Amino acid sequence: MTRTLVVAGHGMIGHRFADRLRALDTARDWRIVILAEEPHPAYDRLALSTYLGGRSRDDLTLAGRDFLADPRVELRLATPVARADRTVRVVVTQGGDRIRYDALVLATGSRPFVPPVPGRDLTHCFVYRTFEDLDAIRRVARPGGQGLVVGGGLLGLEAAYALSRLGVRPHVVETAPHLMPAQLDPGAAEVLHRRADELGLRLHCGTGVAHVHAGPDGAVRAATLGDGTTLDVDLVVFAAGIRPRDELAKPLDLARGERGGFLVDALCRTADPRVWAIGECAAVLGRCHGLAAPGYAMADSVAAQLTGRDAQPFDRTDDATTLKLLGVHVATFGATVHPGDPRPVEVTFADGIARYAKVFLRPDTGTVLGGILARDTGSTSPLRSLVGRPPPADLERLLLP
Amino acid sequence: MNRTLVVGGGPAGHRLADRLRHHGVSGPVTILGAEPYPAYHRPLLSYVLSGQADPEALRMPALPGIETHSGTAVTHIDRVRREVHTSESVHGYDVLVLATGARADVPDIRGARGPGVTVLRTVADCARVTGDTVVVLGGGPLGVETAAALAARGTATTLVCATPHPLYDRLGESASALLTDALRRAGVDVLAGRTVTAREPGRVLLDDGTRVPADTLALCTGAHPEVRLARAAGLGVRTGIVVDDRLRTSDPRIHAIGDCAEHEGRAVAGIEAAWAQADSLARILTGQDAPAHHTTPAVFRLRTRIAEVACVGAPAAFADPALRRLTYADHEGGRYARLALRGERLVAAVLFGLPEAIASVGELHRRGQALPSDRLHLLLGGPPRPASTDLDPPEDAVICLCNNVQRQTLAKAWRAGARTVTALAAATRATTGCGGCGSDVAELSAGWARETRHDGERTP
Ligand SMILES: Cc1cc2nc3c(=O)[nH]c(=O)nc-3n(C[C@H](O)[C@H](O)[C@H](O)COP(=O)(O)OP(=O)(O)OC[C@H]3O[C@@H](n4cnc5c(N)ncnc54)[C@H](O)[C@@H]3O)c2cc1C
Ligand SMILES: Cc1cc2nc3c(=O)[nH]c(=O)nc-3n(C[C@H](O)[C@H](O)[C@H](O)COP(=O)(O)OP(=O)(O)OC[C@H]3O[C@@H](n4cnc5c(N)ncnc54)[C@H](O)[C@@H]3O)c2cc1C
Numbered sequence: 055m056t057r058t059l060v061v062a063g064h065g066m067i068g069h070r071f072a073d074r075l076r077a078l079d080t081a082r083d084w085r086i087v088i089l090a091e092e093p094h095p096a097y098d099r100l101a102l103s104t105y106l107g108g109r110s111r112d113d114l115t116l117a118g119r120d121f122l123a124d125p126r127v128e129l130r131l132a133t134p135v136a137r138a139d140r141t142v143r144v145v146v147t148q149g150g151d152r153i154r155y156d157a158l159v160l161a162t163g164s165r166p167f168v169p170p171v172p173g174r175d176l177t178h179c180f181v182y183r184t185f186e187d188l189d190a191i192r193r194v195a196r197p198g199g200q201g202l203v204v205g206g207g208l209l210g211l212e213a214a215y216a217l218s219r220l221g222v223r224p225h226v227v228e229t230a231p232h233l234m235p236a237q238l239d240p241g242a243a244e245v246l247h248r249r250a251d252e253l254g255l256r257l258h259c260g261t262g263v264a265h266v267h268a269g270p271d272g273a274v275r276a277a278t279l280g281d282g283t284t285l286d287v288d289l290v291v292f293a294a295g296i297r298p299r300d301e302l303a304k305p306l307d308l309a310r311g312e313r314g315g316f317l318v319d320a321l322c323r324t325a326d327p328r329v330w331a332i333g334e335c336a337a338v339l340g341r342c343h344g345l346a347a348p349g350y351a352m353a354d355s356v357a358a359q360l361t362g363r364d365a366q367p368f369d370r371t372d373d374a375t376t377l378k379l380l381g382v383h384v385a386t387f388g389a390t391v392h393p394g395d396p397r398p399v400e401v402t403f404a405d406g407i408a409r410y411a412k413v414f415l416r417p418d419t420g421t422v423l424g425g426i427l428a429r430d431t432g433s434t435s436p437l438r439s440l441v442g443r444p445p446p447a448d449l450e451r452l453l454l455p
Numbered sequence: 456m457n458r459t460l461v462v463g464g465g466p467a468g469h470r471l472a473d474r475l476r477h478h479g480v481s482g483p484v485t486i487l488g489a490e491p492y493p494a495y496h497r498p499l500l501s502y503v504l505s506g507q508a509d510p511e512a513l514r515m516p517a518l519p520g521i522e523t524h525s526g527t528a529v530t531h532i533d534r535v536r537r538e539v540h541t542s543e544s545v546h547g548y549d550v551l552v553l554a555t556g557a558r559a560d561v562p563d564i565r566g567a568r569g570p571g572v573t574v575l576r577t578v579a580d581c582a583r584v585t586g587d588t589v590v591v592l593g594g595g596p597l598g599v600e601t602a603a604a605l606a607a608r609g610t611a612t613t614l615v616c617a618t619p620h621p622l623y624d625r626l627g628e629s630a631s632a633l634l635t636d637a638l639r640r641a642g643v644d645v646l647a648g649r650t651v652t653a654r655e656p657g658r659v660l661l662d663d664g665t666r667v668p669a670d671t672l673a674l675c676t677g678a679h680p681e682v683r684l685a686r687a688a689g690l691g692v693r694t695g696i697v698v699d700d701r702l703r704t705s706d707p708r709i710h711a712i713g714d715c716a717e718h719e720g721r722a723v724a725g726i727e728a729a730w731a732q733a734d735s736l737a738r739i740l741t742g743q744d745a746p747a748h749h750t751t752p753a754v755f756r757l758r759t760r761i762a763e764v765a766c767v768g769a770p771a772a773f774a775d776p777a778l779r780r781l782t783y784a785d786h787e788g789g790r791y792a793r794l795a796l797r798g799e800r801l802v803a804a805v806l807f808g809l810p811e812a813i814a815s816v817g818e819l820h821r822r823g824q825a826l827p828s829d830r831l832h833l834l835l836g837g838p839p840r841p842a843s844t845d846l847d848p849p850e851d852a853v854i855c856l857c858n859n860v861q862r863q864t865l866a867k868a869w870r871a872g873a874r875t876v877t878a879l880a881a882a883t884r885a886t887t888g889c890g891g892c893g894s895d896v897a898e899l900s901a902g903w904a905r906e907t908r909h910d911g912e913r914t915p
Contacts, residue, residue: 100888346888347857354859376856376891383891399785401831407776417787420835439843439852446843447829450781 055085055126059360060145060155062135062302064088066346067333068161069096069116071353076124078361086127087153089145091134091162092184095122100346103216105188135162137305140326157360160316160331161353164296164344169204173266178274178289182213194289197221202277202287204263206233209293211246211379214255217291225285226250227258237375237386241402242428245410249380258283266290298335298342311337320367321359322352330356338368345375381430388414388424388441398423401445403454411453413445420444429454457482459740460539460546462529462684463554464488466497467713467729471552472521474737484521485546487539489528490577493517498726501758503581505604510578532688534706550708550740553685553696554733557678557714557724562592566654572672575601586670587611590659592651593675594621596757599634601675603759606642613644613667615659620647625755625766627773629784630791630807637762637789680715680722695722700747702736712736719750727753754817765813767820768795768803778802781830792834799825811836854895857888865896869903876900 059075061068072086090096095117105114121127130147138145144152166181168174180191195201199222203214206228214224228235232243233250250257261280269275278284298315302308308324309317315337322330322338331337332352334344343349351368358365376385398414409429416423422440437452446452459475461468464486472484488494495513502508531540538547559574561567573583575597587610591602594616602614614621620631621638635645646661651672653660659669680695691697691705695717702710702718712732714724728750735748757764772778772795783792790808794801794816801820806813812834819826827833832840850863860883868882876897880886886893 347859350857350888351859378891397786399783399788401784402780402782404780406779417785438856444840445831447832447840448842448844450830451828452843454779 055082057084057156058154059084059086059157059159060135060153061086061088061159061161062145063161063163063333063335064090064092064096064117064129064131065161065163065333066096066099066116067163067349067353068159070350071159071161071332071357072127073121074354074357075360076121076126078357078363079126081361082126084126084157084360087155088127088129089133089135089147089153090129090131093132094185095129095131097185099183102183102185102188103212103219105185106192106216106219111185135302138302140306140329143328156328158329159356160302160329160335161333162299162302162335164298164334164342166209166292167295167297168292169263169294171263171265173268173274173277174290174292176266176268176274176290177272179266180289180291182209182216182291182293188216191216191289191291192220195220195222196288199223199289200225200285200287201289201291202227202263202285203291203293205293205295206230206257206259207236207293207295208234208377208379209296210291211250213291213293214250215253215380218253218255222289223254223256225256225258225287227261227263227279229260229262229280231260233257233259234379234384237377237384237426238428239412239426241404241412242384242410242426245408245428246379246382246384248407249382253380255380263290296334296344298337300335311340311342313337313342315342320369321365322356322368330359332356347375382428383430385427385437386424387427387437388422401449403450405454409454413440413449413453415445425453427453457549458547459484459550459552460548461486461552461554462539463556463681463713463715464490464494464523464525465554465556465713465729466494466515466726467556467733468552468554469494469515469518470730470733471554471712471737472518472523473516474734475741476518476520478737478741478743480737480741482549486518486521486523487527487529487541487546488523488525490579491526492578493523493525495578497576498758500575500578500581501600501604503578504575504584504601505607507607510581513578529684532684532709534688534709537708548708550710552736553704553709553711553715554713555681555684555715558681559674560677560679561674562676564651564653567672567674569654571656571670572654572674574674576678584671584673588668589613589671589673590615590651590667590669591673591675592616592659593677594618594623594647595675595677596622596755598675599638599757600759601673602638602643603641603761605673606638607760611644611668612642613646613669614638615646615649615651615661615667617650618647621645622757622764625770626764626805626807627770627793629782630764630793630805633786633789633791633807634762634764641761678714678724680717680724682715685711685715693717693720693722700749701739702732702748710736710740718748721750723750723753725753725755754820756813756817762789762808763810763813764807765817766803766805767801767817770803770805772803773805775802783831783834794826794830796826799828801826806834809834854899855883855885855888855892857891858884860885862899865899866903869900874900874904 097114133147135145136148144154146152201217201222201224203210203226206226214226217224233246264280265278267276276286303310311317316331317337318331333349355365396417402412404410411427413425414423494515499513527541529539538545559576573580589605589610590613591598592615599621602612605612620635623631638645649661651659652662658666682692685696686692696711698711698716698718713729754767778795781794793805795803852862864883873879873882885896
C-alpha cells in the first residue's frame, strides 16, 4: 500500500469503482480513502423506491462486510470534500482534514434540478434522490391526499409510483407531449400511459408547473399548471431532471462541460493526469450520462487504468438502457440516430395496447441499427445481438414474444 | 325456351353473357346497352386518358351467339308483361338481369352542369377532357388515377382534394403523404385540404379564394348505383338494388349484379365483385351446382404508374387495440406497409411501393390464409432469412447491460465452477444491476449444464 487513492463520493459509481479496484489491485498497491457526503455507505439508488415499500437501509446497502472490513479501504462517512489543491495533491474535507493523494477520482453524482417556479421552496416541496428525501415524503404523505410530481421521466415515474403506494393520488406534469420523451417515441409511451391510467396516475402532458401555492400554514396547498389547471395537492415532488455536481471544478481549477460536469476524455481523464471523474458528474467528451450502466463502464475503465491494465475507452454511441417503469419494461438498444444521418427505416410492432416495439434499420443495408421496446414481460438481452445484422426471421417473436 | 335479357353492357353484363354461354344456357341471351359501343374494361379508362391506349384496345372480346344492342337505353320495365321498353323497341324476357352499373355524382358546385366540366365514367367522358390545363376534383382512387394519367400526357394538372392528402382515409397519414410526393414528382400540382366552389370560364374557384386556370374540370367525386329503372319498376332498392344470396331482386324473375346491386347490405363498387356476381349468377341461372353467392374480400389497387399502392380491409382495423399491428416505413425509399392481424390472419393492410408484397399479401387475404411468421420477409421478399435461433449468440453479446457482462465472461466463470445464478452473479456481477437479465443468466447456465451432460467433453 504505497500509493493513496482518494475517491470523492460514495454513491453507486464511487462504490463500484472502489470495489473493482480492490479486485484488480492484486499487488495491493493502493490505499483507498473514500470521502462520502452522505451519512451512510453507498446504497442501491436504482431500488430506492423499494425503501418506501418496506425494505430497510441495510437491505439496500451496496457495501458488504468484506468491503467495509478490507484494511485497504478507509470509508469516512459524512465527510464531504470541500476543497483541494492540485499543486500539492491534497484534498481538504469540510471538517478541515487534509489528505494527500496520488490519484483522485471524483464520483460526486448529481443533484435534482428544481425549475425556478414561484413556490418551489415551500414546505412540502421535495426532491427524490436519497433516503432522507424519501423519509421526508413519507412523513407528509397522507392517504387519500393528492400530490404533484413535476417531470414525466424515469425519476418522475418512480416518484409517482411511490406516492401511489403511500396512498397519495399522484398527478404527473410533463412538458413534452408524452412520458419519457428522452427515451421513447409516442408509440412506446402509449403503453406507459395506459399503465399509468390503470395505476391511477393523472397525467398532464404538454404543459409545465407554473406556480405552487401555499395554504394558511405556509405549506403546499395547490399548484397551477401552464394550461391553467389548478390542482389541490398537499405535496410536490420535483423530478425534472438532474444536474451534475461539479462544485469542486472551481477550487480544483478543472474544466467543465458545456452543460456542466467535470470535462473528461474517453478514458475519464481530466486535464490533470492524476485526476479522473466517473459517473453522473463526469462530462465524457462533453456529455453527462444519467444512468447507472454508463457509470459502471467508466468505473471499470478507471480501475483498469490504475492497475496498469488495458482500459476500454468509453463508447456511448450505443445507448442501451433497460428500465422497469410502473411495471413496464422499457428498453432502448443499439445506436441512437443522429440528426443528419439518412433517415432510418422504421419497423414497428404493436400488440394490443400493452406491448410495443420499434426497430430502426439502415436504409442502405437493411441491418438493424437499434430499437425501442415497451412491454409487460420478457428479456431484452437477445436484442443487443440483433444490432449490425439483418433482422432475423423471428424478429417479431423476439420483440413481442 | 328461356329468354334471358341483360340490361347494361358493362363488364358485369358482358361477363354474365359469356359465362351463360359457357355453361350452355338453353335459350337466347340479349344485351341492351346504353353506351354507343359494346363492353370494355372500364377500370382501364385512365389509359385512354393518358394516351397509352385507344378505346378499341379496351374492348372485351366479342360474344358470338349473343345478341348485343349498343346505344340502346332501356326506359321502362313492364313486370306484368315481362318486357322492357326502349325508345324504339320492346323486348320480352323470361329472366331479366339488371347490370346497370353506377352513375357518377355531380357535386353541388356553381357551373358544374355547364360546359368544360365532365365526370369520368365512360369512353365518351374521356373525350370531354380537353385543353392544356385540367383541374381534377376528388382525392379518391379515380381522382388520383385521372390526375396521374393527365400529367403523363403532358397536361398541366391540378388535383384538389378535401383531405390532407389524396386517399388519406384509406391509406393513413404516412402512405398518403408518400402518394402526394409521388404525384408531385409526376408533375401533378396537389392542392390538399381544399375544394372547388365554382366553375368559371377558363378557371375554377377554390374555397380559400384561389383561382386555378382550367380548360376542363374533371369531377371524380364518387358514384352511386344506377337504380332509376329498378325503382320505377317497384323493385326493392336501398343504396343499390337489393338482392339475396341467389342474386334475386324482390321479383324472382329479375336479378341484379355489379355496381348496381346491393348484397348483404352493401353495394360494392368494384370490378372483382362484379365478376364474382356475374359468375355466380351464370351458375345459378343454368342450374349448375351453384352455392349461394358470397362476397369475396376485395383487394383495392391503384392503377397508375406513379406508385404501387394497394389496400385490403377497413382502415378502422389499424386503431383496433385488439389486433396485432405492424408498420414498415422507409421514407427515403418511398416504401411503406401497415398490417393489422387477428391471430395470424390479415384483417387489413396498406401497401405502398412494395409490388411483390401487394401480390402475395393480396393472395393470402383472398384465400383467408395465415400469414407466414416472418412478416418482414413477406413484405420485402428476397431469400428466406435465418432465425435468431439458427445463429450462435455472439460471444461478445452483452447479457447484463447494467454491469456490461458479456456472454463469454459468463461462460468463463461457468467453466471455472460458477454453476448457479448466485455463483455467476458473485463471479461476474451479472444480475446485480437492475436484475432484468436474471432469467437469461439462468437460461444460459441451464443450457451449458445440459450440453455438458450430453457430451461430457463440450464446454461453452
Ligand atoms: C429513484 C431513482 C431511480 C433510479 N433508477 C434507475 C434505473 O432504474 N436505472 C438506472 O440506470 N439508473 C437509475 N437511477 C440513476 C442512478 O441511480 C444513477 O445514475 C447513479 O446512482 C449514479 O451514480 P453516481 O455514483 O454517479 O451518483 P450518486 O449515486 O448520486 O452518488 C454520488 C454521491 O456523491 C456524494 N457527493 C457529492 N458531492 C460530494 C463531495 N463533494 N464530497 C463527497 N461526496 C460527495 C453524494 O452525496 C452521493 O452520495 C435512478 C435514480 C434514482 C434517484
Ligand atoms: C375510370 C374508372 C376506373 C376504375 N378502376 C377500377 C379499379 O381499378 N378496380 C375496380 O375494382 N373497379 C374500378 N372501377 C369501377 C369498375 O369500373 C366498376 O366496378 C365496373 O365497371 C362495374 O361493372 P358494371 O357492369 O356493374 O357497371 P358499369 O361498368 O357501370 O356498366 C353499366 C353499363 O350499364 C349501362 N346502363 C345503365 N343504365 C342503362 C339502361 N337503362 N339501359 C341500358 N344500359 C344501361 C351503362 O351505360 C353502362 O355501360 C373503375 C371505374 C372507373 C370509371
